[in-house]
Amino acid sequence: MSKDIILKAEGISKQYRLGEVGTGTISHDLNRWWAKIRGKEDPYLRIGESNDRSTKGSSDYVWALQDINFEVKKGEVLGIIGKNGAGKSTLLKILSRVTNPTTGSIKTKGRIASLLEVGTGFNGEMTGRENIFLNGAILGMTKKEITGKLEEIIEFSGCQRYIDTPVKRYSSGMTVRLAFAVAAFLEPEILVVDEVLAVGDAEFQKKAIGKMQDISKTDGRTVLFVSHNMAAVKSLCTRGIVLEHGKVKFTGDIDSCLSVYQDDSTANLSAKFYGEKIIKYAAIINQDSTLKYRSPFTLGVHIESVIAIKNLVLGIVVKDLNDVELFGINNRHYSHDKINEEEVFEGEISITIDELLLFPGIYKIDIYLGDGTKDIEVVMDAIKFTVSEAFDFEIINKLNFKINKVFHQNVIWKYIENIR
16 A cells, blocks of 8 residues: 555445345355355355345345445545445444454544544543543543543534543434534544535534544645535535445545536436326426526426316425425415416416525425315325535525416417427
8 A cells, every 4th residue: 555545445345144144144144154164255255246226136135335435535534425335334334343344444544533423432431531531542642632622623523511521411403513613623633524414404414524634634634524515515525435235436536526426316307297187287397407596496397277267276395305394375375366266177387486595415306286175186105306516504585476377178278489
């Protein structure tokens, strides 16, 4: 391993056995032992399937990671990105010595501090102060070294008032603040950070990212960073690895990695919807399926009904990919014109948000059509879109609705020109 390489992963694979029995059975262990004493390969390394959660497998064994190879230079900030289940956390656990790889080896120079989940390495019965000394000792630091950093750690964490209180009484946010401060200030050569920072508030996330930038640029220490916050990954990391189904799909500069990841995430996005009932057509107007932060957002919905709809109510609900509803709007709440007083057979309603203020990510839209008393038609996950670039915490505002009404069934509807 060359002088500037601080971490090297060679042929890392991790295999798990599915079901209630975790690592294997007695018969499997005996088979492995018999193969080993004869100098043969582990027979169970030849079986198993890739870690694709979207398909039903036939094997009891699954490869959470398969043949991972990469090097990290001293002072580098490496971003590890991929979808849920891609193997990111498993890889970090192996790098942190929390679990052993099934095959392959990890070579490192220096101490590794890990922040893999809330309260990693903390004893809930001990106070925050005692846990600082405990974690420092685990990292191989002397009591004198820990004492020298103690006040900085406490101040950075913002837990001064509770530092002599048992950690079991901390909130998850307080716990992660203290855990990150310990990991960052006790000067490990390699800092491993998983999604745990998402537990903290916006102020702390900003402080934590700034601290990671400082320790990499100023102190020349290495950071391995996993996050689904692409804005944070882009601002912090210099190079990246994209994982998919437990394998390395791409490695390179961080912009290229983000491009590959975004292309994968948006491959199945649809900016249009075609229906067969009353809602015949819906589309994001003047945009494709990728929207920029603060850009205008207009959704056009075309309806055709054999009976008149009076007191028309059209609403949308925006959700994230976990089906968490973020906000919902409809013409009854926000429209200034009295469109719901007319009887509508056919027409198009366009819902406009002048500035779309959402976190970067992928979102889905549910469309609801009603008459003021009940839902007439509901289309779940009708359209998907992605929002890119930076974000803040403003409230979505400046909403308006417009409707172009056609009252006769036999009129041929002409779609507005800017629908693509």
